[in-house]
Amino acid sequence: MSASGFPKAGVVLSLDGLQALIDALAARGYQVLGPVEHDGAIGTGHIAGIADLPAGRTDRQEAGSYRLDDRDDGALFGYAVGPGSWKRHLHRPIETLFKVRRVGDELSFEPPREPPARTALLGVRSCELAAIAIQDRVFQGGRYVNTEYAARRANIFLVAVNCGDPASTCFCSSLNTGPRARRGYDIALTELVDGRHEFLAEPGSDSGAALLAYLPNRPATEADWQAADAVAAHAAAQIHRRLPAEGLKEALQQHPEHPHWEEVAARCLACANCTNVCPTCFCTTIDDHSDLDGHGAARVRRWDSCFNGDFSYVHGGAVRTQTRSRYRQWLTHKLANWWDQFGTSGCVGCGRCIAWCPAGIDLTVEATSIVDSISAEAKAHGVA
Amino acid sequence: MTVNPYLPLPYRVIAVRQDTPDTATVELRPVGAAIPEPAPGQFTMLYMLGVGEAPISVSGAPIEGAPLAQTLRGVGAVSKAIIRLQPGEELGVRGPYGTIWPVAEADGHDVLFIAGGLGLAPLRPAVRHVLANRERYGRVSLLYGTRSPQDILYRDELAMWRRMLDVQIEVTVDRAHRSWHGAVGVVTELIPRAGVDPSRTIAMVCGPEIMMRFSVQALQAAGMPCEHIYVSMERSMKCGVGLCGRCQFGPDFVCKQGAVMRYDRIAHIFTVREI
Ligand SMILES: Cc1cc2nc3c(=O)[nH]c(=O)nc-3n(C[C@H](O)[C@H](O)[C@H](O)COP(=O)(O)OP(=O)(O)OC[C@H]3O[C@@H](n4cnc5c(N)ncnc54)[C@H](O)[C@@H]3O)c2cc1C
Ligand code: SF4
Ligand code: SF4
Numbered sequence: 001m002s003a004s005g006f007p008k009a010g011v012v013l014s015l016d017g018l019q020a021l022i023d024a025l026a027a028r029g030y031q032v033l034g035p036v037e038h039d040g041a042i043g044t045g046h047i048a049g050i051a052d053l054p055a056g057r058t059d060r061q062e063a064g065s066y067r068l069d070d071r072d073d074g075a076l077f078g079y080a081v082g083p084g085s086w087k088r089h090l091h092r093p094i095e096t097l098f099k100v101r102r103v104g105d106e107l108s109f110e111p112p113r114e115p116p117a118r119t120a121l122l123g124v125r126s127c128e129l130a131a132i133a134i135q136d137r138v139f140q141g142g143r144y145v146n147t148e149y150a151a152r153r154a155n156i157f158l159v160a161v162n163c164g165d166p167a168s169t170c171f172c173s174s175l176n177t178g179p180r181a182r183r184g185y186d187i188a189l190t191e192l193v194d195g196r197h198e199f200l201a202e203p204g205s206d207s208g209a210a211l212l213a214y215l216p217n218r219p220a221t222e223a224d225w226q227a228a229d230a231v232a233a234h235a236a237a238q239i240h241r242r243l244p245a246e247g248l249k250e251a252l253q254q255h256p257e258h259p260h261w262e263e264v265a266a267r268c269l270a271c272a273n274c275t276n277v278c279p280t281c282f283c284t285t286i287d288d289h290s291d292l293d294g295h296g297a298a299r300v301r302r303w304d305s306c307f308n309g310d311f312s313y314v315h316g317g318a319v320r321t322q323t324r325s326r327y328r329q330w331l332t333h334k335l336a337n338w339w340d341q342f343g344t345s346g347c348v349g350c351g352r353c354i355a356w357c358p359a360g361i362d363l364t365v366e367a368t369s370i371v372d373s374i375s376a377e378a379k380a381h382g383v384a
Numbered sequence: 385m386t387v388n389p390y391l392p393l394p395y396r397v398i399a400v401r402q403d404t405p406d407t408a409t410v411e412l413r414p415v416g417a418a419i420p421e422p423a424p425g426q427f428t429m430l431y432m433l434g435v436g437e438a439p440i441s442v443s444g445a446p447i448e449g450a451p452l453a454q455t456l457r458g459v460g461a462v463s464k465a466i467i468r469l470q471p472g473e474e475l476g477v478r479g480p481y482g483t484i485w486p487v488a489e490a491d492g493h494d495v496l497f498i499a500g501g502l503g504l505a506p507l508r509p510a511v512r513h514v515l516a517n518r519e520r521y522g523r524v525s526l527l528y529g530t531r532s533p534q535d536i537l538y539r540d541e542l543a544m545w546r547r548m549l550d551v552q553i554e555v556t557v558d559r560a561h562r563s564w565h566g567a568v569g570v571v572t573e574l575i576p577r578a579g580v581d582p583s584r585t586i587a588m589v590c591g592p593e594i595m596m597r598f599s600v601q602a603l604q605a606a607g608m609p610c611e612h613i614y615v616s617m618e619r620s621m622k623c624g625v626g627l628c629g630r631c632q633f634g635p636d637f638v639c640k641q642g643a644v645m646r647y648d649r650i651a652h653i654f655t656v657r658e659i
């Protein structure tokens with residue numbers, strides 16, 4: 001058995017085989033989305049074939065910086081994650097919940113009846129699969145379900161790509177969410193560019209297995225598996241950032257008045273970039289969009305952020321007026337409260353919030369600094 | 385397919401009763417399907433076409449066949465529009481959501497209600513429940529404070545409760561004209577004088593956060609254990625069902641683990657500023 005719980009089975013696809021995969025998905029009625037380069041970054045968009053993928057491109061990411069560069073092996077997936085996560089295809093940035101009409105005094109409420117399109121996401125990284133699993137818990141794991149999310153989720157086909165070239169901002173290995181996909185995919189690909197250009201493809205579901213069987217392929221040999229293991233080992237060795245392994249939840253939850261929150265607030269611009277790029281952040285607001293005749297309206301939900309001033313607004317003013325309280329809310333929610341709420345961390349280690357923070361604030365550094373100062377203090381008081 | 389939790393049901397306004405100059409109670413009946421019967425302490429999301437939605441506690445019932453009653457202070461767009469509705473007009477209702485006052489846990493105990501201002505509205509269903517089942521409880525007291533005599537809610541009902549011989553009702557106002565002959569001062573000052581036995585009393589506290597903070601302090605000073613104190617929290621709410629993330633209060637969602645919360649569960653963050 002492989003780690004996915006599916007029998008360890010694999011086939012090798014050539015570049016033509018990968019094209020055949022995209023064609024087969026399209027033929028089965030899926031719109032296929034994959035990584036595409038636009039506006040100086042690698043995001044997600046419609047792809048008709050492998051020619052649309054960012055061949056021979058890679059990314060260089062640091063705290064507060066992201067830029068694209070060339071690579072000489074022609075790899076199609078030789079980069080980590082860009083600013084646009086797959087979240088937007090499941091949990092839409094803006095979405096109409098229902099429409100209301102008034103005739104006389106009578107109100108009627110009509111949910112939109114557009115059936116969700118079958119969508120294949122190709123090139124989903126291991127950390128992204130973990131993020132989708134987290135949003136599954138948030139949106140469909142409780143008593144009330146985000147029905148728009150659930151409808152789309154049920155129509156998603158996931159083609160994962162195991163990472164070969166993590167960015168410096170990646171820290172999935174510290175959260176056990178990557179760099180190699182373990183579960184939650186229909187098919188997982190490992191790109192092999194060791195003097196050839198092929199893909200080891202592993203099924204993670206019955207529909208993934210059925211699709212692979214249909215494609216032109218050859219069975220994977222022991223050498224192919226070793227090559228894929230080498231890619232994973234090389235990737236894991238490149239990851240250096242990490243979150244504190246112990247005491248993180250307690251440190252954040254029990255020290256809301258820690259002086260470090262003030263210190264971060266001096267740098268944080270409260271711009272909400274981190275929550276926008278984060279693949280697990282789920283907070284929303286709802287607006288009324290009135291029809292011009294005044295007799296109808298649409299209720300429209302859109303992404304919101306705990307960094308926005310009106311996010312905590314109750315009559316009389318915002319609860320969190322200071323940047324310090326907003327950053328504290330974000331980090332404490334993400335790394336600590338999430339455990340109580342959903343039985344998992346809210347962070348998958350994708351590093352997006354580090355690269356896309358204009359002030360270069362790195363949550364791994366901030367969290368470590370708080371945990372370290374608390375354990376140092378505990379030691380000084382002899383309770384370590 | 386699971387139901388869309390954001391979808392309201394149309395309700396028709398039966399009556400709007402002006403309680404104070406800025407506060408009114410709307411009585412509503414379902415046009416078609418009804419929401420499940422709310423329990424004391426629960427709230428609904430009320431939706432006004434073209435304006436928006438607001439979380440509002442149920443202030444009426446729990447009486448079979450009674451209309452859904454909710455008391456609103458007109459402070460902003462939604463609340464002002466709702467209290468201006470005329471009988472026959474419709475609005476949207478979804479819910480009921482949230483936790484309930486510990487009227488079951490208080491069985492066999494003394495009960496102390498402490499209300500500040502509009503906080504009497506969410507408490508009224510619990511007071512009514514306790515009084516309707518009077519034999520199950522020990523001493524019952526209600527301490528109620530408002531800004532001024534004209535802000536006192538439900539005057540007729542308060543007078544009726546006061547006529548019951550086995551209920552202690554104390555009302556105080558922050559400031560008043562000479563025409564007011566009742567107590568003047570904040571509601572927390574009534575706590576030491578109420579003569580409650582802290583070990584056998586369950587306290588239910590509702591009002592502005594600052595008033596609840598001082599009330600909890602006074603109750604603790606009187607020796608009441610944290611597990612006997614319940615408060616009702618207010619946070620920004622857009623969904624009421626745990627999906628929008630806005631009502632977070634530490635690890636809790638006020639819409640799910642609240643609004644009524646047992647104090648020992650939140651004591652560690654209750655006094656943290658801007659949490
Ligand atoms: C569990 C619970 C129970 C409640 N029960 C009651 C009750 O029984 N009776 C009662 O009267 N009230 C109650 N409230 C409070 C009530 O929900 C608010 O007063 C109500 O939302 C006000 O809505 P509004 O449109 O009238 O006022 P506004 O203050 O105008 O707020 C409307 C919305 O617009 C947004 N908004 C408005 N102004 C701003 C601004 N300056 N900046 C950013 N955003 C803004 C806010 O997000 C707000 O939700 C309760 C609240 C909670 C959480
Ligand atoms: S908090 Fe940052 S590193 Fe963690 S999942 Fe969100 S964007 Fe990625
Ligand atoms: S965090 Fe891990 S799984 Fe995600 S892109 Fe980086 S290396 Fe890949």
Ligand code: FES
Nearest residue numbers: 624626628629639
């Ligand atoms: S009100 Fe939306 S999560 Fe509580």
